[in-house]
Amino acid sequence: MRRRAFLSILLFSFAAAARAEQPILFPEPDRIFERLLADPRQVETSLHYYRHEGFDLSDVALGNGWGMFRWDMGDWRLQWNVEGMAYARFRLGGGINEFQTIDFFANSPFEVRRGKFSARTALYHESSHLGDDYIRRTGDQGFRYSLEGLRLIAAIEPHPLTRVYGGGSAVLHSVPGNQEGSLQAGFEARTDVFHQNTEHPWCLYLAQDVQWSGRVAWNPTSKTELGLRMARRGLVRALRWHAGYLTGHSYFGQFFAQKEHYFDLGVSFDF
Secondary structure, three states, X not given: OHHHXXXXXXXXXXXXXXXXXXXXXXXXXXXXXXXXXXXOOOOOEEEEEEEEOOEEEEEEEEEEEEEEEEEEEXXXXXXXXXXXXXXEEEEOOOOOOEEEEEEEEEEEEEEEEEOOEEEEEEXXXXXXXXXXXXXXXXXXXXXXXXXXXXXXXXXXXXXXXXXXXXXXXXXXXXXXXXXXXXXXXXXXXXXOOEOOOOOOOEEEEEEEEXXXXXXXXXXXXXXXXXXXXXXXXOOOXXXXXXXXXXXXXXXXXXXXXXXXXXXXXXXXXXX
């Protein structure tokens, strides 16, 4: 039933796009559904540092999205994107920084916006692999892990400075088999822009994301992020400095059964 619902939404979106006129190739800015700030699995380029179980760890994300086509239909805007990201964890210290694990993501999202409402549905692929340094130290060879599925997130902005969202995912194919989907909800709030008339305006923001995954018996994993976002006037690109707290299960596929609790510091680059 869930798969049919996701497929119906996807087909409806493409049918609506087909009826629109004069699609815009490679639109700028390249998204109409803004990334979820506190979701560690949103495609972005970022660096996080934290201590966990007595060790210094760092998560490094290298990813970006590309707007392919946009259709303007009066009050409605529709857009098709492609995205990819590699998300890795390193244990810092000693002679080398131990490469522990890496997850790869490939998404084909379709986004829609009308006024305060926006939504995003995406076909996605995710795979997870252990790092050579971790295997040599522990002898753990890991296991084959990959997911293909559909994800839907809808958001509403009750105020120009706030956003509330919710949605979930359905798994179409997985290794190992019998992987279940997930649910997701959260909110974001920011201040007014400071020094708006200067060359580098900035604002503060607070973001909260919670995810419930079937692979860990629907136990919640929560990520809270408080940050400062600085941009250059007239450009989409921005830099975010942030501090956060995660509690729940690891987002890395090879470590998904592990419970984790830590504070982190990070920097993200919005393109």
